[in-house]
Amino acid sequence: MVAGGFATFCRLYLIETAIERIAFRLRREFFWALIQRPISFFDANKTGELVNRLGNDITMTSRVLVDASAGIRSCITALASTSQGMVFQLAPTEMILGFLSPVAALFVVGFGYGRVVRRIAEKRQQRLAEAVQRAEERLGGIRTVRTFNAEKSELAGFEKMLDSVYEAGWQNALATGGLACFFVTGGGLFLIHIIYNCGLMVTSGVVSIGTTVSLAMYCFMAGSAYTGIMTSYGDIQKCLGSCQKVLEILSAHGSMDARPMLTESIRNAVSASHPSHPSHPLHPPLAVKFENVHFTYPTRPTPVLQGLNLDIPAGARVALLGRSGSGKSTVALLLAGLYPPSEGKVIVDDRDMYADEETAFWVRSQLGVISQEPTLFALTIRENVEYGDETQLTEQTVLESIAAAHVNEFADHLPLGLDTPAGERGQALSGGQKQRVCIARALARRPRMLVFDEATSALDLRSERLVHKALKEVLSSGDCTCLVITHRMSALEWCDHVAVVHEGRVVQYGKKSEVLKNPCAALESILRKDDLLLNEET
Numbered sequence: 292m293v294a295g296g297f298a299t300f301c302r303l304y305l306i307e308t309a310i311e312r313i314a315f316r317l318r319r320e321f322f323w324a325l326i327q328r329p330i331s332f333f334d335a336n337k338t339g340e341l342v343n344r345l346g347n348d349i350t351m352t353s354r355v356l357v358d359a360s361a362g363i364r365s366c367i368t369a370l371a372s373t374s375q376g377m378v379f380q381l382a383p384t385e386m387i388l389g390f391l392s393p394v395a396a397l398f399v400v401g402f403g404y405g406r407v408v409r410r411i412a413e414k415r416q417q418r419l420a421e422a423v424q425r426a427e428e429r430l431g432g433i434r435t436v437r438t439f440n441a442e443k444s445e446l447a448g449f450e451k452m453l454d455s456v457y458e459a460g461w462q463n464a465l466a467t468g469g470l471a472c473f474f475v476t477g478g479g480l481f482l483i484h485i486i487y488n489c490g491l492m493v494t495s496g497v498v499s500i501g502t503t504v505s506l507a508m509y510c511f512m513a514g515s516a517y518t519g520i521m522t523s524y525g526d527i528q529k530c531l532g533s534c535q536k537v538l539e540i541l542s543a544h545g546s547m548d549a550r551p552m553l554t555e556s557i558r559n560a561v562s563a564s565h566p567s568h569p570s571h572p573l574h575p576p577l578a579v580k581f582e583n584v585h586f587t588y589p590t591r592p593t594p595v596l597q598g599l600n601l602d603i604p605a606g607a608r609v610a611l612l613g614r615s616g617s618g619k620s621t622v623a624l625l626l627a628g629l630y631p632p633s634e635g636k637v638i639v640d641d642r643d644m645y646a647d648e649e650t651a652f653w654v655r656s657q658l659g660v661i662s663q664e665p666t667l668f669a670l671t672i673r674e675n676v677e678y679g680d681e682t683q684l685t686e687q688t689v690l691e692s693i694a695a696a697h698v699n700e701f702a703d704h705l706p707l708g709l710d711t712p713a714g715e716r717g718q719a720l721s722g723g724q725k726q727r728v729c730i731a732r733a734l735a736r737r738p739r740m741l742v743f744d745e746a747t748s749a750l751d752l753r754s755e756r757l758v759h760k761a762l763k764e765v766l767s768s769g770d771c772t773c774l775v776i777t778h779r780m781s782a783l784e785w786c787d788h789v790a791v792v793h794e795g796r797v798v799q800y801g802k803k804s805e806v807l808k809n810p811c812a813a814l815e816s817i818l819r820k821d822d823l824l825l826n827e828e829t
C-alpha cells in the first residue's frame with residue numbers, strides 16, 4: 292500500500308511538473324511567435340484574444356499530457372489483457388469474430404465521434420476568446436465606457452457573447468456526454484456479448500469453465516481499458532480543439548531556434564552606426580527613396596499608396612502634407628518597416644529595406660519614430676525613455692534626450708520625478724506629457740532619421756513651441772534626416788522641403804519656399820479648407 296501510494300505520488304508529481312514545464316515552454320514559444328508576426332497579423336487578430344490564448348489555451352494544451360498519460364496506461368492494460376485473454380486462450384477465428392470485430396467497431400465510431408468533439412471544442416474556445424477580448428478592450432477603455440454611460444449596453448453585449456459561448460459549451464456537454472454514453476453502452480453490450488459467447492463455448496465444450504472465467508475477467512479488463520483509451524482520445528481531441536489557434540500560430544512560426552534572430556552581423560552593424568558615447572559625432576544622416584511604391588492594407592482591398600515616389604536626400608527636413616486619409620501615416624509605417632510595400636521599393640542608404648528581415652531591422656535601428664498616437668507602457672518615465680535595446684544607451688544620452696524633449700519640465704514637479712510610473716498605456720500622463728516622453732524616447736536612440744507623425748498635435752502652444760525649439764536644435768546640425776507629417780504650419784518652420792501627398796501619390800515636391808510660392812491644386816485646397824493657413828501662427 293505504501294509503495295502504491297508512493298508510486299501515485301511520483302506519477303502525479305512527474306505529470307504535474309511536466310505540465311508546468313510544457314506550459315512554460317509553450318508560453319515562451321507562443322509569445323515569441325506572436326511578437327514576431329507581421330503587423331498585418333495584428334490588424335486581422337485582436338490582441339485581447341491572443342492574450343487569452345497565451346493564458347487559457349496553453350493551460351489546456353499542457354493538460355493534454357494528463358489525458359495522454361491516462362491513454363497510455365489504458366493502452367498497456369488493453370494490450371496485456373488482450374494478449375493474455377485472447378491470443379493465448381482462443382483460436383484465431385473466435386478471436387476475430389468474438390472479440391476483435393466488436394472492438395474495432397467501437398474504435399471506428401469512437402474516432403469519428405472524437406473529431407466532432409474536437410470541432411465543437413474549437414468553436415467554444417474561439418467564442419470564449421472573442422468574449423474575453425471584448426471584455427479586455429472595454430475594461431481597457433473604461434473611461435470612454437463610463438463617459439458614455441455605456442455600462443448596461445456593455446453588459447448586454449457581453450451577455451450576448453457569453454450566450455454564444457454557452458451554446459457551444461452546451462453542444463460540448465452534449466457531445467462529451469454522448470461519447471461517454473456510447474462507451475458505457477458499447478462496453479456493456481460488449482461484456483454481454485463476451486459472456487454469451489463464453490457460455491456457448493462452455494456448452495459446446497470448446498473451453499473449460501475455468502478458462503471461461505479467466506477469459507471473462509481478461510475481457511472485462513480489456514473492455515475497461517478500451518473505454519479508457521477512447522475517453523482519453525475524446526479528451527485529447529477536446530484539448531486539441533481548444534488549442535487549435537495556438538497550434539496554428541506555433542506551426543506557422545516554426546521552431547523558435549529556426550527564426551532569424553539578431554545575428555552578430557546586424558548587431559555589429561547597429562552598434563557601428565550608433566556612437567557609444569553621446570559626445571561622439573553622429574553618423575551621417577540617412578537618405579531615403581520611395582520608388583513607385585504601391586500599398587494596400589491586408590485587411591482592406593482599397594489601395595492606399597498608388598505609385599508613390601519620394602526622394603529624401605540625407606540631412607533633408609521634409610514636411611509631408613496632404614488631406615486626411617491621403618496616405619501620409621502609411622508612408623511613415625512603411626518607412627518604419629512595419630508593412631512591406633505591395634509593389635515598388637523603399638531604398639534606405641542604397642539598400643532595399645524590405646529585401647530581407649535583417650535590413651528592415653537595421654533600418655528600424657537607425658530611425659526615431661514618433662507616431663500619431665503616443666504609446667507608452669506601464670513603466671516609469673525613465674524606463675519608457677530607455678525602452679528598446681538599452682545596450683545602445685548611456686545615462687548621459689538618456690538625460691540629454693529627456694532635457695531636449697522638455698520632459699523635466701513636468702517630471703521635476705512629480706514626487707518621484709523621472710521614476711514616476713506612467714500608468715497603463717501612459718494613462719497617468721497628459722497627452723502633451725506623453726508626446727514629450729515619446730519624443731525623448733526617439734531622441735535617446737540618437738537616430739539618423741526622425742519621423743514625426745503629427746507628433747506635437749497634443750501639445751499646447753507653449754509646449755509645442757518648446758519641443759519645436761528643441762527639435763530645431765537637434766536638427767539644425769544637419770546630422771539627422773527628418774520627415775514631418777503635419778497639418779500645422781508651425782512644424783513647417785524647421786523643414787526645408789515640402790512634399791504634397793494626394794490619393795496615394797506625391798503630387799508636388801520641392802524646396803519649401805518654391806512649393807509654398809506655387810502650390811499645386813491639392814496643396815491649395817489643403818491650405819484653404821484644412822485650416823492650414825500660412826498666417827496661422829505668424
Ligand SMILES: Nc1ncnc2c1ncn2[C@@H]1O[C@H](COP(=O)(O)OP(=O)(O)OP(=O)(O)O)[C@@H](O)[C@H]1O
Nearest residue numbers: 334588590591595614615616617618619620621622
Ligand atoms: N491598419 C489599417 N487597415 C486598413 N486600412 C487602414 C489602416 N490604417 C489606415 N488605413 C486606411 O488607409 C488610408 C490612409 O490612412 P493614413 O493614416 O495613411 O492617412 P493620413 O493621410 O495619415 O490621414 P490623417 O492625416 O487623417 O492622419 C485611410 O483610408 C485609412 O482608413
